[in-house]
Every structure is written in C-alpha cells, then in structure tokens.
Amino acid sequence: MAGLHYTHAVVRGIPTSLATGALRSSEAEVDLTKARQEHADYVEVLRTRLGLEVVELPADEALPDCVFVEDAAVVCGDTALITRPGAVSRRGETKAMKEALKKLDLNLVEMTDENATLDGGDVLFTGQEIFVGLSKRTNQRGAEILAEVFKDYTVSTVPMTKGLHLKSFCSMGGPGLIIVGASEHAQKAFSTMQQKSKYRYDKLTVPDDFGANCIYMNVPGKGHVLVHMNGDQFPESFKVLEKLKDYTLIAVSDLEKIKVDGALTCISILINKKTNI
Ligand code: GLY
Numbered sequence: 001m002a003g004l005h006y007t008h009a010v011v012r013g014i015p016t017s018l019a020t021g022a023l024r025s026s027e028a029e030v031d032l033t034k035a036r037q038e039h040a041d042y043v044e045v046l047r048t049r050l051g052l053e054v055v056e057l058p059a060d061e062a063l064p065d066c067v068f069v070e071d072a073a074v075v076c077g078d079t080a081l082i083t084r085p086g087a088v089s090r091r092g093e094t095k096a097m098k099e100a101l102k103k104l105d106l107n108l109v110e111m112t113d114e115n116a117t118l119d120g121g122d123v124l125f126t127g128q129e130i131f132v133g134l135s136k137r138t139n140q141r142g143a144e145i146l147a148e149v150f151k152d153y154t155v156s157t158v159p160m161t162k163g164l165h166l167k168s169f170c171s172m173g174g175p176g177l178i179i180v181g182a183s184e185h186a187q188k189a190f191s192t193m194q195q196k197s198k199y200r201y202d203k204l205t206v207p208d209d210f211g212a213n214c215i216y217m218n219v220p221g222k223g224h225v226l227v228h229m230n231g232d233q234f235p236e237s238f239k240v241l242e243k244l245k246d247y248t249l250i251a252v253s254d255l256e257k258i259k260v261d262g263a264l265t266c267i268s269i270l271i272n273k274k275t276n277i
C-alpha cells in the first residue's frame with residue numbers, strides 16, 4: 001500500500017496572535033506558554049520518535065492560525081497541491097508553505113481558481129484513495145481540483161453536516177483502518193466513505209470525536225506507530241486505542257490548540273520523499 005510512511009514533516013511556530021485572533025468555535029482562553037511547550041514536545045516526537053526530518057517555519061503574527069499547516073497544502077507522493085483555504089483570514093498561510101515545499105523539491109500545483117476552496121484538514125489519504133470532506137471550508141470545486149491533481153487516486157467527496165474538518169473526527173489508524181469518533185455525524189461520514197469505496201475499511205470507534213484524530217505511521221524498525229492525544233485529555237478514547245495490538249503508542253498533549261479547533265494532524269504536513277535531499 002502506498003503512503004502511510006513518511007520521511008519529512010513541515011511545521012510552523014505559534015504566533016502570539018493565536019490566543020486572540022485564531023478562528024475558533026469556543027471561548028476558552030489559550031495559555032500560550034503551554035501551547036508552545038506542547039508544540040515543542042510534538043515536534044520532538046516527530047523528530048526523535050518518528051525519525052522525520054522536520055522543517056520548521058517561523059510563526060507570522062499576521063496569520064493567527066498559521067501553526068495549522070495541514071490546511072495550506074496537500075502532499076501525496078512527490079506532488080504538493082497548495083490549497084486555497086476556505087477562511088479568507090488564512091489564505092496568506094500558503095505563501096511560506098509554497099516556498100518550503102519548493103525547497104523540498106516537490107512538484108507544486110497551486111489552486112488558483114477563485115471559485116475553489118480547500119483546507120487540507122478535509123483531506124483523508126488512506127494509502128489507497130482520497131476522501132475529501134465538503135465542509136464550511138472546502139467546496140465541490142476544491143474537491144474537483146484535488147482529483148485533477150492526484151489523478152492516480154480515486155477521490156470521493158464526503159458531505160459534512162457538522163465539525164470543522166473531515167479529520168476533526170477521523171483519521172487513519174493503520175493500513176485499511178480508520179479511527180472514527182462516536183458522534184452521529186462522524187459515524188455517518190464513515191458510512192459514506194465505506195459506501196463510496198471499492199476497498200473494505202475496518203472501523204475503530206472512539207468515544208470522543210477529537211480523540212479520533214491521530215497520526216499513524218509505519219516506521220522502519222518499529223512497525224505500527226500511533227501518535228494520539230494523551231489519556232488525561234480523552235481517557236475513554238485512550239482505553240480503546242490502548243487495545244491496539246502490536247502498536248507503539250505515543251501520547252502527546254494538544255489541550256491548548258484544541259481550544260482553537262486544532263487537532264494533532266493539523267499541526268504538521270507529512271511527506272514521503274523517495275530520496276533525502
Ligand atoms: N483555528 C483553526 C481554524 O479554524 O481553521
């Protein structure tokens with residue numbers, strides 16, 4: 001199966017403006033010191049536990065959501081689609097991302113159609129095909145352009161009734177395994193994906209939607225590795241993940257970024273380059 005193993009990651013620093021300016025659905029106050037510590041710990045996991053070469057972009061105070069790099073590009077193989085994020089305040093985030101991915105020598109395509117919007121958080125690559133959530137941030141035209149760019153894969157749309165992004169309530173948990181939150185809309189999205197696919201996916205349901213946002217990687221010498229939010233955050237979901245056999249589980253904290261609707265996958269772009277640059 002293609003994908004689900006990676007060599008590089010792109011991350012970005014947290015601007016002070018995140019605390020007051022980031023888009024959010026809750027009023028919870030962000031502790032910037034804690035947010036930055038959590039982020040540093042996460043980057044350390046990418047580097048030392050997952051063995052990735054990490055490119056760190058500096059924060060930009062003019063872009064409060066810039067730490068959520070996943071939305072600015074979709075990378076699959078050696079091709080990167082620079083997106084046109086659904087929120088106007090986030091469009092400027094693509095500039096630094098484009099430059100970083102260019103330096104990594106990826107084939108870049110830019111979404112320039114003014115009728116298209118796409119956030120990378122709505123894109124789930126299973127290793128065999130791509131699902132894209134039609135959300136408040138991603139529209140049909142954005143999904144069509146994604147399909148034109150990644151022609152080697154079937155791209156299927158998943159209409160979303162709730163949640164910010166498709167991956168706000170699901171993520172890959174292994175080859176052919178999708179971790180899904182227990183909410184009605186998350187379960188419905190999984191059913192839609194299964195109905196539209198010619199492949200059969202196993203489903204691992206966790207009680208918390210946010211607890212379903214994990215990072216799965218096949219790491220050379222380690223096998224199945226799952227980075228997940230720690231047990232203090234989502235204890236019931238953690239109990240389900242703990243039962244995964246033959247996995248290395250790595251717990252990280254994401255409490256502060258969740259306050260501004262950011263999950264684990266949102267804060268890195270994972271890349272699988274055939275050869276190191
Ligand atoms: N704060 C993440 C987003 O709304 O895009």
